[in-house]
Amino acid sequence: MVKRIAILTSGGDAPGMNACIRACVRAGLKNGYEMFGIHNGYRGLINDEIEPLGRHSVSEIINRGGTILGTARLDSFKTLEVQRKAVEILSSHRIDALIGIGGDGTYRGLMALSKLGITTIGLPGTIDNDITSSDYTIGFDTALNTVIQCVDKLRDTSSSHQRCSIIEVMGNHCGDLAAYAGLACGAEMVITTDTPVTKNQVIEFLQQQRRTGKQHAIILISEKITDVHEFAHEIAHKCGFETRAEVLGHMQRGGSPSAFDRCLASRLGVFAIDCISKGVSSACCGIVQNKLTYYNIEDALKLPQSSTVEFVRTSQLIG
Numbered sequence: 556m557v558k559r560i561a562i563l564t565s566g567g568d569a570p571g572m573n574a575c576i577r578a579c580v581r582a583g584l585k586n587g588y589e590m591f592g593i594h595n596g597y598r599g600l601i602n603d604e605i606e607p608l609g610r611h612s613v614s615e616i617i618n619r620g621g622t623i624l625g626t627a628r629l630d631s632f633k634t635l636e637v638q639r640k641a642v643e644i645l646s647s648h649r650i651d652a653l654i655g656i657g658g659d660g661t662y663r664g665l666m667a668l669s670k671l672g673i674t675t676i677g678l679p680g681t682i683d684n685d686i687t688s689s690d691y692t693i694g695f696d697t698a699l700n701t702v703i704q705c706v707d708k709l710r711d712t713s714s715s716h717q718r719c720s721i722i723e724v725m726g727n728h729c730g731d732l733a734a735y736a737g738l739a740c741g742a743e744m745v746i747t748t749d750t751p752v753t754k755n756q757v758i759e760f761l762q763q764q765r766r767t768g769k770q771h772a773i774i775l776i777s778e779k780i781t782d783v784h785e786f787a788h789e790i791a792h793k794c795g796f797e798t799r800a801e802v803l804g805h806m807q808r809g810g811s812p813s814a815f816d817r818c819l820a821s822r823l824g825v826f827a828i829d830c831i832s833k834g835v836s837s838a839c840c841g842i843v844q845n846k847l848t849y850y851n852i853e854d855a856l857k858l859p860q861s862s863t864v865e866f867v868r869t870s871q872l873i874g
């Protein structure tokens with residue numbers, strides 16, 4: 556029977572991770588577990604950066620961005636040798652369960668540890684919204700609102716100068732941030748990995764917009780598709796539309812979590828403890844059609860990525 560539970564955050568930080576840590580710790584303590592925090596993700600785990608967490612260790616953090624535990628990416632965690640070291644460290648603290656908050660890399664680490672006998676639960680924490688076993692990930696809503704604020708500001712200057720703004724947003728290989736923000740900001744065009752367009756199609760679209768008297772345009776594009784600075788030059792050169800590129804970058808990951816993210820994070824934290832109490836392991840929790848649920852991690856990682864096609868089409872029709 557599980558007695559001691561540790562929590563780590565791993566991969567890119569996301570607003571709401573702290574609210575989730577707080578919920579896990581407080582619900583865990585109330586259910587009679589001893590709770591521990593592992594600093595700096597899997598790297599901290601193999602370096603034995605572990606400390607007990609009490610009720611007050613997680614005071615005043617529900618509203619804070621980032622993660623009080625710190626986070627890291629550790630490529631070598633893919634090797635069995637490093638995974639065994641992690642199990643040794645956990646055993647030396649008599650920790651029998653691990654909650655990992657992060658993205659698919661975090662889930663893979665947990666799956667490996669569960670095969671070595673540790674009870675593991677994954678919670679979706681990433682601004683990318685690319686965990687298919689949950690309709691929403693912790694941090695997505697806050698990042699989306701940050702993107703919207705930035706795009707609204709860029710629209711002011713872009714329309715004043717009769718320019719085109721091409722704005723790159725994060726998301727790794729998932730287009731949700733671009734698709735949702737594009738729709739919410741009334742972008743003229745949204746480009747994601749699953750709604751590809753050629754550069755020539757973009758240029759033709761802008762030329763046609765110009766012919767109909769449009770003086771400015773907002774294009775939202777997911778990261779990892781093209782170099783937006785070079786593309787801005789090409790647009791300006793080929794259609795005479797003065798164009799500026801903006802890469803919103805890491806500011807999208809910061810800030811106080813939205814109400815939605817605080818609630819989602821808190822609900823998932825408590826649900827993770829409930830799962831452990833019921834003997835669930837090697838599972839990842841999520842929210843699907845507004846219900847908390849869990850999947851086997853291995854199955855969850857095989858689920859196909861959700862599509863942005865409907866969002867992008869809707870933007871295109873009304874943008």
Ligand code: F6P
Binds near residue numbers: 566567658682683726
């Ligand atoms: O996964 C979150 C994320 O912010 C992605 O959107 C982005 O591609 C990546 O992390 C950036 O990683 P790093 O912080 O290592 O530059």
